[in-house]
Amino acid sequence: RAKATHKGGVTFFHPSMGREMSERMSLEQQLREALAKREFQCALQQKVDLRTRRVVGFEALVRWVDSHGTIHPPARFLKLASELDMLDDITAIVLDNLCEALPWLDRGFGADVSYSINVSPVQATRSSFVRQLVRRIADTGRARNFLLELTEETFLATDVFQLQCLPLIRAAGIGLSIDDFGTGYSSLAILADITADELKVDRSLVASIGQRPRNQGILRAIESLGTNLGMTVVAEGIETAEEKDYLLGSTGLAIGQGYLFHRPQLISEMVGGVPE
Numbered sequence: 001r002a003k004a005t006h007k008g009g010v011t012f013f014h015p016s017m018g019r020e021m022s023e024r025m026s027l028e029q030q031l032r033e034a035l036a037k038r039e040f041q042c043a044l045q046q047k048v049d050l051r052t053r054r055v056v057g058f059e060a061l062v063r064w065v066d067s068h069g070t071i072h073p074p075a076r077f078l079k080l081a082s083e084l085d086m087l088d089d090i091t092a093i094v095l096d097n098l099c100e101a102l103p104w105l106d107r108g109f110g111a112d113v114s115y116s117i118n119v120s121p122v123q124a125t126r127s128s129f130v131r132q133l134v135r136r137i138a139d140t141g142r143a144r145n146f147l148l149e150l151t152e153e154t155f156l157a158t159d160v161f162q163l164q165c166l167p168l169i170r171a172a173g174i175g176l177s178i179d180d181f182g183t184g185y186s187s188l189a190i191l192a193d194i195t196a197d198e199l200k201v202d203r204s205l206v207a208s209i210g211q212r213p214r215n216q217g218i219l220r221a222i223e224s225l226g227t228n229l230g231m232t233v234v235a236e237g238i239e240t241a242e243e244k245d246y247l248l249g250s251t252g253l254a255i256g257q258g259y260l261f262h263r264p265q266l267i268s269e270m271v272g273g274v275p276e
């Protein structure tokens with residue numbers, strides 16, 4: 001139990017610290033139970049052709065659906081789950097959820113769409129995790145439909161040699177995606193070192209496109225740079241028709257993802273559900 005520390009009669013403990021600590025402990029307890037009960041699920045968000053709205057892929061996003069049916073987003077639990085070393089098990093559940101639904105998704109969307117899995121910076125450096133992930137994906141026989149999304153931050157913060165996943169995922173035929181691109185100070189340097197299949201332009205660049213005309217130029221440059229390096233460039237977080245029109249009209253970006261098109265949806269709640 002947390003205790004106040006006294007030094008010469010001065011209390012170095014504020015009541016709010018006690019509240020924070022007990023909140024953390026109760027969330028920790030809830031997360032352990034959630035994992036034991038496999039309460040984590042895979043939500044999918046469509047990546048679409050901006051012109052035709054045709055679905056070209058899906059991003060898998062973890063959700064915690066508690067016993068009351070409340071859906072918790074990653075912001076609520078991902079950091080703590082990572083600190084508690086629970087993230088690998090959670091990812092495995094999400095991936096199982098997705099792989100089990102593949103036959104059904106194929107019937108609905110065809111066998112050519114891609115599936116992206118997010119990998120945290122810590123996970124990307126752990127070969128045991130990456131091996132397990134790659135094996136599970138390879139077991140589907142569809143490795144070429146899969147991409148792993150690593151954030152730009154992961155590449156900036158981690159020595160490329162420590163990224164265990166890169167040779168392993170290449171060898172398995174799985175694709176690599178650079179997530180949240182364009183926010184760091186050395187975004188461009190990454191492109192010199194990393195061969196990736198997809199480049200996801202961070203939402204912050206998309207969100208300000210209307211107010212900051214210079215961002216149109218930046219996005220146009222990223223689009224042609226990415227395309228010249230053989231990557232599919234994807235705009236993240238498109239919320240409005242104006243943003244979409246700017247992207248199509250003045251940047252050349254053709255693929256996007258965002259609330260304007262589809263919100264992430266639990267596989268278990270997608271129309272028709274997942275039969276047998």
Ligand code: C2E
Nearest residue numbers: 061062073074094118119120237238239257258259260264
């Ligand atoms: P991300 O990989 O960059 O995922 C995109 C996030 O943007 C998702 O948030 C998605 O719901 C949200 N989003 C999509 N379209 C829009 C839009 O139009 N507007 C706005 N405001 N947001 C939009 P989400 O699902 O809450 O996930 C947050 C982050 O958590 C992800 O960012 C990713 O870094 C991490 N994450 C999610 N699932 C997993 C997972 O299974 N494993 C790991 N390691 N990380 C995950």
Ligand code: MG
Nearest residue numbers: 059118149179
């Ligand atoms: Mg992502």
Ligand code: MG
Nearest residue numbers: 179180200236
């Ligand atoms: Mg992103």
Ligand code: MG
Nearest residue numbers: 151179180202
């Ligand atoms: Mg992000």
